[in-house]
Amino acid sequence: MAIEVLEIDPKEALIRKTPGSKRFFEEAQQVMPGGVTANIKYFDPYPIIMGEANGSRLRDIDGNPYIDYLLCYGALMLGHGHFRITNAVLKQMMNKGTTIFGTPHELEVEMAKKLIHLYRGIEQVRYTNSGTEATLLAVRLACAYTGKDKIAKFEGHYHGGYEQVLVSVNPPLDLAGEEEEPQSIPESAGVTDYHLQHTISLPFNQLEATEKILRKNADELAAVIIEPVQGGFIPAKKEFLAGLRKITDELNIVLIFDEVKTGFRVALGGAQEHYQIKPDLTTLGKVLGGGFPIGVVGGKKEIMEISSPQGKRDALDISSANVKPSKSDVLFHSGTYNGHPSILAAGLATIEVLEETDSYQQIILATERLKNGINDVFNAYRVPGKTIGLGSIFNVVITDHPVQNYRDMVKSQIGLRKELDYELLNLGIYTKPLNRYSVSLSHTEKEIQYTIDAYDMALKRMKRRGIF
Numbered sequence: 001m002a003i004e005v006l007e008i009d010p011k012e013a014l015i016r017k018t019p020g021s022k023r024f025f026e027e028a029q030q031v032m033p034g035g036v037t038a039n040i041k042y043f044d045p046y047p048i049i050m051g052e053a054n055g056s057r058l059r060d061i062d063g064n065p066y067i068d069y070l071l072c073y074g075a076l077m078l079g080h081g082h083f084r085i086t087n088a089v090l091k092q093m094m095n096k097g098t099t100i101f102g103t104p105h106e107l108e109v110e111m112a113k114k115l116i117h118l119y120r121g122i123e124q125v126r127y128t129n130s131g132t133e134a135t136l137l138a139v140r141l142a143c144a145y146t147g148k149d150k151i152a153k154f155e156g157h158y159h160g161g162y163e164q165v166l167v168s169v170n171p172p173l174d175l176a177g178e179e180e181e182p183q184s185i186p187e188s189a190g191v192t193d194y195h196l197q198h199t200i201s202l203p204f205n206q207l208e209a210t211e212k213i214l215r216k217n218a219d220e221l222a223a224v225i226i227e228p229v230q231g232g233f234i235p236a237k238k239e240f241l242a243g244l245r246k247i248t249d250e251l252n253i254v255l256i257f258d259e260v261k262t263g264f265r266v267a268l269g270g271a272q273e274h275y276q277i278k279p280d281l282t283t284l285g286k287v288l289g290g291g292f293p294i295g296v297v298g299g300k301k302e303i304m305e306i307s308s309p310q311g312k313r314d315a316l317d318i319s320s321a322n323v324k325p326s327k328s329d330v331l332f333h334s335g336t337y338n339g340h341p342s343i344l345a346a347g348l349a350t351i352e353v354l355e356e357t358d359s360y361q362q363i364i365l366a367t368e369r370l371k372n373g374i375n376d377v378f379n380a381y382r383v384p385g386k387t388i389g390l391g392s393i394f395n396v397v398i399t400d401h402p403v404q405n406y407r408d409m410v411k412s413q414i415g416l417r418k419e420l421d422y423e424l425l426n427l428g429i430y431t432k433p434l435n436r437y438s439v440s441l442s443h444t445e446k447e448i449q450y451t452i453d454a455y456d457m458a459l460k461r462m463k464r465r466g467i468f
């Protein structure tokens with residue numbers, strides 16, 4: 001690849017080539033707080049505004065092309081605008097005469113059967129509109145099932161944007177206490193002491209310390225919620241997850257695998273397939289919607305059935321008004337768009353393609369090739385960078401030390417990684433700075449090689465600028 005060797009600061013270079021994004025962002029800030037609709041989409045000096053996409057490619061509004069490894073935070077496993085998804089959605093809307101029935105329909109059952117077949121922990125499902133809603137419902141189910149009112153989550157794990165889980169996602173280490181007994185730290189304005197008292201923090205990949213905390217709080221703990229692969233890229237140790245399963249069983253604590261990132265990506269049947277562990281509840285999202293918003297809670301029938309409205313008092317039923325509340329009331333779950341048929345058509349098309357011979361393997365092989373290529377480039381420059389991950393997601397971490405949890409990530413060379421990301425953005429490799437990489441069926445051999453070459457060029461530039 002012929003790449004001009006620039007020796008100016010990469011952020012400055014990015015500003016020079018994205019005047020349209022800069023202008024647009026100035027306007028955006030007038031009408032949206034911080035100029036974004038999701039805080040995660042902001043980065044310095046301003047997010048790049050995309051105008052078009054196709055396959056593994058993005059093009060910004062200034063016409064600059066990028067190979068996309070953000071892929072809508074992992075959702076687009078077939079890439080942008082895959083014809084099978086587009087066709088499935090159009091067919092659903094044209095042949096069935098509507099975008100949404102607003103009633104039960106056939107695809108809800110079709111998708112449910114598919115998920116029950118693929119995910120060992122799923123016996124029944126409920127649909128939601130996002131991963132956030134899915135974990136929210138899973139936590140409520142766990143509280144109702146056990147009659148307890150606290151949950152435990154692991155430090156550094158993200159489960160969506162509501163108070164009970166906006167705890168210790170990226171806590172400052174000087175506030176977060178001992179590694180083996182992390183403190184619960186609020187992650188947002190509006191997270192109150194009540195939530196901190198009801199969400200206990202756990203140390204990921206440390207079985208003994210986790211067990212100690214769980215035993216101490218067992219009488220109050222309804223659930224442990226976990227990303228079985230932290231942030232989608234730090235794998236749980238096998239014996240850690242197996243031990244967690246055993247302890248939660250013994251203590252009558254519902255084990256929730258939040259597979260919003262790992263679902264379909266670590267294996268078709270998620271991390272639970274990879275680890276051969278059956279959680280009590282599973283949450284899914286992202287890939288499942290083929291690029292449209294969706295979430296799912298699936299799990300043991302005896303837990304899921306609590307939300308069955310048959311013969312029970314329900315919040316949206318006026319005839320319940322004179323029935324006294326009781327512990328056997330239905331667990332409330334509703335949503336105008338739950339089980340949206342156009343979205344389920346997109347999701348079913350996605351799974352269909354992934355199940356076809358070679359598709360899945362092709363994505364895994366492309367990911368492995370990219371990871372190996374990046375590792376080789378780091379070695380060549382004697383920079384202690386490495387790729388970490390399972391299946392078709394990984395992250396690039398620059399450190400000499402093993403990475404097993406959030407604190408190891410914080411101690412890695414984050415500044416260097418950021419510098420590298422801005423160099424790569426200039427070279428047309430897109431992921432949000434510091435974000436993980438996801439690979440799709442649309443990434444070709446040529447694009448993977450281009451990316452590896454771009455890593456080489458980025459490190460060459462950094463070396464010339466005396467960054468390492």
Ligand SMILES: Cc1ncc(COP(=O)(O)O)c(C=O)c1O
Nearest residue numbers: 130131132158159160260261285
């Ligand atoms: C593990 C995990 N859980 C939950 C969520 C929230 O999903 P959503 O953004 O669809 O609300 C995310 C989103 O990134 C996630 O990665």
